[in-house]
Amino acid sequence: MPSALPFRRVSLLLPIALAATTVFAQASAPVAPKPGTEGAQKSAQRNAETQTGTPKPAPSDADTHLTKAQADDLLASVDGILAFVSKDTHLANNKPIKRAIHTRAEVTEILRRKMAEDEGTRRMQRAELVLKKFGLLDRDFDLQPFLLSLLSEQVAGFYEPKTRTMNLLDWVKPDEQKPVIAHELTHALQDNRVGLEKWNDPQPEEMSHNEREDNLHIQTDEASTARQAVTEGQAMVTFIDYSIRDTGKTLRDVPQMGDRLAQMGSDTSGSPILARAPLVLQQSLLFPYTNGVTFEQAILQRNGVDAAFAGALDRPPSSSHEILHPDDYLNHVPVPVLAIPDIHPLLDKQWNAYDIGVMGELDVRMLTELFGGAQIAGPLSLNWDGGIYYAAQKKDVTPAQKASTASLGLLYLSRWKNADSARSFLRVYATQLPRKYEHLQQVTTGTDVDIDHLRFTSEEGDILLTLDDRTVFISEGFPLDLAKQLEAKLREVQGNGVLQNAGLSNQLPVAGELHNRLATVVNIVPLSLR
The missing domain is CATH 3.40.1000 (Protein Transport Mog1p; Chain A)
Structure with a gap:
C-alpha cells in the first residue's frame, strides 16, 4: 500500500509494554482470570509487576526532568543493557554507540524537522492521496499534523542509525526507560550487521517510467514492510527478555506469550491519539510489533536464536504474507507476485x-x-x-x-x-x-x-x-x-500458475504491499514510541 506513513522506525511500546508484562503474568500463574476482562488485566498487571520487577509506566510530565544522578545512572546503564542484548540475540557488539539525553522540547523539534524534510513530505503527500483514492483514508483527513501529534504523544527513546546514537529522554525515570533501551539497542546491533538505513528501504526512490522499472517497483514494494517486521519483532523479543530477566526465562521459554502479546498489544487504549486513528494507520503501525514478535517467536521455537536474529537479517522475508505465516517463510514457499505489462x-x-x-x-x-x-x-x-x-x-x-x-x-x-x-x-x-x-x-x-x-x-x-x-x-x-x-x-x-519470487540479489526481497507506502516515509522519523 502506499508507503506513506512517516513511521518506519517508530515503536509503539506503551500498549505493548503493558501487554508484555500482563501476558507473562497470565502465562506463569497457575490460575489466571479469563483474558479480556478489566479485572483480569488489572490482576495480571499487578502480578507482572511483582514477578518481573517492571514498574507500571507513569504518565509523562513535561515539567519533570531527571536529576544529574538519574541522568548519570541512565547513561551508565547503556553498556550493561547492550551486553545483555548482544548475549540475548547472538548479534556482535563490535562498534561504539553514542548516547545523548534530550528534553521534551528538543525531541519535539527533532520530530518537526524530520517531518518537514522535503523528500519525506512529498512521499507522504503522494501516499496520502492514493490511500484516499482507495478509501482507506477519508477525503478530509489531514495526515501530516495527525502524525506529528501521535509521535509527540508517544515518543519514548530512539536509536538513530545515521549518527549511531542512542537517544534517551530526560522526563522519564531510568527504570522505565531501560526496557525501551534494550529494544532500541537491538536496532544498533542490527545496524552493525546489515546497515539499517539501506537495508530497511531497498526500493527505488524515483517513480518508474517504463515496464522494467514498473516491475522492479512491484518486486521490491513490500521489502520495507517485511524487513521492518523483522527488526521490530527482534527488538520486541529483547524488550520482553529484558523485562522478565529476573525470572530466568525468555520469550522462547514461554511459547504462548507471543500470541497473547500480539492480541493484547493491538489494544490502543493506552494512546488516545492512536485510538482515534483510521484503521489503516492503527494496523500499519502495530503490525511490525505485534506480528513481528510472533514471526520471530516462530523462528525461535523451530530453529533457535541464530536463525531468528542473524538468519532473518541475512535472509529477510519478502512479504507481509510471510510475516503472517512464518511457516511459509521457513519452508521457502513462493509468494505470488503479479506482473504489469507496458501500459x-x-x-x-x-x-x-x-x-x-x-x-x-x-x-x-x-x-x-x-x-x-x-x-x-x-x-x-x-x-x-x-x-x-x-x-x-x-x-x-x-x-x-x-x-x-x-x-x-x-x-x-x-x-x-x-x-x-x-x-x-x-x-x-x-x-x-x-x-x-x-x-x-x-x-x-x-x-x-x-x-x-x-x-x-x-x-x-x-x-x-x-x-x-x-x-x-x-x-x-x-x-x-x-x-x-x-x-x-x-x-x-498474468500467468495461471504460482509466480515465483524473482531473486534480484542475495538480500533483495520481492513482492510488496500497498500499505508499505505508510512504512517507507516512516524512515524519515527514526523514533520509538511508547
Whole structure:
C-alpha cells in the first residue's frame, strides 16, 4: 500500500509494554482470570509487576526532568543493557554507540524537522492521496499534523542509525526507560550487521517510467514492510527478555506469550491519539510489533536464536504474507507476485505516473475489514493470491487540483485462490463506493444486472469492476474505453500458475504491499514510541 506513513522506525511500546508484562503474568500463574476482562488485566498487571520487577509506566510530565544522578545512572546503564542484548540475540557488539539525553522540547523539534524534510513530505503527500483514492483514508483527513501529534504523544527513546546514537529522554525515570533501551539497542546491533538505513528501504526512490522499472517497483514494494517486521519483532523479543530477566526465562521459554502479546498489544487504549486513528494507520503501525514478535517467536521455537536474529537479517522475508505465516517463510514457499505489462503507451500522453505497488495480504485484510467488517476480513484475506495497483495523475490539472483524488486514475488487479473469494471481494469493494463518491450512479444495460461486471459514473470519472475466473479488475477515474484497454493488457500478462519470487540479489526481497507506502516515509522519523 502506499508507503506513506512517516513511521518506519517508530515503536509503539506503551500498549505493548503493558501487554508484555500482563501476558507473562497470565502465562506463569497457575490460575489466571479469563483474558479480556478489566479485572483480569488489572490482576495480571499487578502480578507482572511483582514477578518481573517492571514498574507500571507513569504518565509523562513535561515539567519533570531527571536529576544529574538519574541522568548519570541512565547513561551508565547503556553498556550493561547492550551486553545483555548482544548475549540475548547472538548479534556482535563490535562498534561504539553514542548516547545523548534530550528534553521534551528538543525531541519535539527533532520530530518537526524530520517531518518537514522535503523528500519525506512529498512521499507522504503522494501516499496520502492514493490511500484516499482507495478509501482507506477519508477525503478530509489531514495526515501530516495527525502524525506529528501521535509521535509527540508517544515518543519514548530512539536509536538513530545515521549518527549511531542512542537517544534517551530526560522526563522519564531510568527504570522505565531501560526496557525501551534494550529494544532500541537491538536496532544498533542490527545496524552493525546489515546497515539499517539501506537495508530497511531497498526500493527505488524515483517513480518508474517504463515496464522494467514498473516491475522492479512491484518486486521490491513490500521489502520495507517485511524487513521492518523483522527488526521490530527482534527488538520486541529483547524488550520482553529484558523485562522478565529476573525470572530466568525468555520469550522462547514461554511459547504462548507471543500470541497473547500480539492480541493484547493491538489494544490502543493506552494512546488516545492512536485510538482515534483510521484503521489503516492503527494496523500499519502495530503490525511490525505485534506480528513481528510472533514471526520471530516462530523462528525461535523451530530453529533457535541464530536463525531468528542473524538468519532473518541475512535472509529477510519478502512479504507481509510471510510475516503472517512464518511457516511459509521457513519452508521457502513462493509468494505470488503479479506482473504489469507496458501500459505507458496508453497513458503517457495524458497521464503522469504517480504510484505503483502491491496490494498484499495485510492490505487486503485491512481493506476488507474497513469495508466489510472483521468477520469477513480474516477468512477472505487468507484466500489472497496476489495483487498490484497503479495510479496515474492527469497532466491537464492545476497545482490545486493535484491535491484532489479527482486528479488520479487508479488500477487494481487482485487474484484469489478461488472464484468464490474473488466474487466476495468484488462485492465488498463495490459496497464501499457510495462512501467514497457523492454522485455515484450505476450504469446498466438492459433489465438484468451482471454482478460480475459493474460500471458506475461519479464526480471523479468512470468506475469499472470486473470478475474473470478468480481475478478482479478495478479501475477508478480512467475513461471507460481506456480502462477496458488497460484491463485487457493486465489480464493478458498474468500467468495461471504460482509466480515465483524473482531473486534480484542475495538480500533483495520481492513482492510488496500497498500499505508499505505508510512504512517507507516512516524512515524519515527514526523514533520509538511508547
